[in-house]
Amino acid sequence: MSIESFYEYPAGVALSRFLEGLRLGRLIASKCSACNHMIIPPRAYCLKCYRPIKEYQIIGEEGRIVTYTRSLINIEGKPANPPVTWVFVKFEGVDGGLLHVLDSTINPQIGMRVRPVFREQRIGSILDIKWFTAV
Numbered sequence: 001m002s003i004e005s006f007y008e009y010p011a012g013v014a015l016s017r018f019l020e021g022l023r024l025g026r027l028i029a030s031k032c033s034a035c036n037h038m039i040i041p042p043r044a045y046c047l048k049c050y051r052p053i054k055e056y057q058i059i060g061e062e063g064r065i066v067t068y069t070r071s072l073i074n075i076e077g078k079p080a081n082p083p084v085t086w087v088f089v090k091f092e093g094v095d096g097g098l099l100h101v102l103d104s105t106i107n108p109q110i111g112m113r114v115r116p117v118f119r120e121q122r123i124g125s126i127l128d129i130k131w132f133t134a135v
């Protein structure tokens with residue numbers, strides 16, 4: 001027996017800006033107008049000085065892999081062939097980062113320069129990024 005579970009919750013002001021950016025094929029970070037701290041995914045309040053965020057900014061697409069891991073099973077729990085490579089990507093001058101999958105043809109390395117590959121059909125989801133690939 002299985003029990004289906006489904007729920008939704010609002011993304012909020014900051015994450016909505018991020019998701020809208022993805023729909024347009026852009027990466028959006030929050031920028032604090034008081035201390036200039038930038039973070040992705042964006043936050044509603046500055047993590048450094050706690051002031052409300054009023055500014056959101058498109059950032060450059062190029063980032064660097066700071067860590068990665070390989071998974072031998074896919075998101076459905078079935079064997080993945082080839083294995084799925086999960087990467088955490090950070091962007092110059094921006095705190096935070098994005099966790100996503102890497103182009104399956106790329107052999108990951110710490111510090112590797114990567115960029116997101118956006119899907120042609122986008123809906124405002126993290127899955128609007130197909131994967132990151134080497135620059």
Ligand SMILES: [Zn+2]
Binds near residue numbers: 046
């Ligand atoms: Zn601040």
